[in-house]
Amino acid sequence: MTVHPLPFASYVDAIETETALFAEAVDGADLEATVPSCPDWTLAHLAEHVGMVQRWFTKLLAEDTQERPASREVETGLPLEPGQHPAWLLTGAAKARAVLDELDPNRPMWTWGADGRAQFWARRMLFETLVHRWDAELTVGKESVVDTTLAADGVDEYLVNMPHSWIFAPKTANLRGKGEVIAFHSTDTGEEWHVQLREDSFGLIPGGLPDATVKGTAVELLLFLVRRTTDLPYVGSRELYELWTANSDF
Numbered sequence: 696m697t698v699h700p701l702p703f704a705s706y707v708d709a710i711e712t713e714t715a716l717f718a719e720a721v722d723g724a725d726l727e728a729t730v731p732s733c734p735d736w737t738l739a740h741l742a743e744h745v746g747m748v749q750r751w752f753t754k755l756l757a758e759d760t761q762e763r764p765a766s767r768e769v770e771t772g773l774p775l776e777p778g779q780h781p782a783w784l785l786t787g788a789a790k791a792r793a794v795l796d797e798l799d800p801n802r803p804m805w806t807w808g809a810d811g812r813a814q815f816w817a818r819r820m821l822f823e824t825l826v827h828r829w830d831a832e833l834t835v836g837k838e839s840v841v842d843t844t845l846a847a848d849g850v851d852e853y854l855v856n857m858p859h860s861w862i863f864a865p866k867t868a869n870l871r872g873k874g875e876v877i878a879f880h881s882t883d884t885g886e887e888w889h890v891q892l893r894e895d896s897f898g899l900i901p902g903g904l905p906d907a908t909v910k911g912t913a914v915e916l917l918l919f920l921v922r923r924t925t926d927l928p929y930v931g932s933r934e935l936y937e938l939w940t941a942n943s944d945f
Contacts, residue, residue: 709821716832721780721781731834741831749791756794756795756804759802761805801813807860808860822853829918847913850920867897876890881912881916907930908929920943
C-alpha cells in the first residue's frame, strides 16, 4: 500500500525528471500546434504556463510566504524566441531544485490546499508539471509513460485538495449530497479513495460502502480526475457519477 504523501525527495527528483521530459517533447516541435487536451492553448502557451507556475511556486517557497499573495507576478524571462522554450523550462526547474534542496518540507506557510506546510507546493508543482507533460507529449504524438506510484499519489493529491479549490473551481460547490460516497479504485495498486458528499461540504473519508465506484489503473484514474479521459468504467449510481464528472474539475 502506498503511503501519501510520498517522501519529499521523491517530489524534488520527479519535478526535475518531468520537466526534462516536457522540454524534450517541446524541443523542435511546432509551438503553434493546438494542445488537444487544452484546446484553448498552443504548445507554446502550455510550456509557458508550466514554466511560469514553477517560477511562482519557487518564489513563494523562497520568500516563505505566510499570507495569500496579492498578485502572482514573478520574473519569468518571457517572451521567448522560437527554440528557447526547452532551455527556459530546464532553467526554471533548476531554480526550483535549488530552493527545494534547502527546504524544510514541514515548515508552516501559506497554501491554498489541505496541507499548510511547504511540501504542499512541491507536490502541487510535480503534478502540474506531470499532467501538462502528458499534454505536451499528446500534442507531438509521443507515447506517454507515467510512473504508477506517482500516479497514485497524484490521485490522492487531487482528491485531498479538491474541497479547497472552490476559489478557482466554483462548480465544486455543487458536489453536495446526503452522505453519498463515490469511490475511486486503482486496479493495479489496490488502493481505493472514498469521497463523501455532505449537505454543506465534501471530502475524503477513511472508508464506507460506496454508492458508485470508478475503476481503472492509477494512471487512468489520475487522467480521469484531471479530465484527460472520460470513459472509465463505473458501477453503482449513474446520477452520482454524472454529478461528479460535471462538477469536479479544477
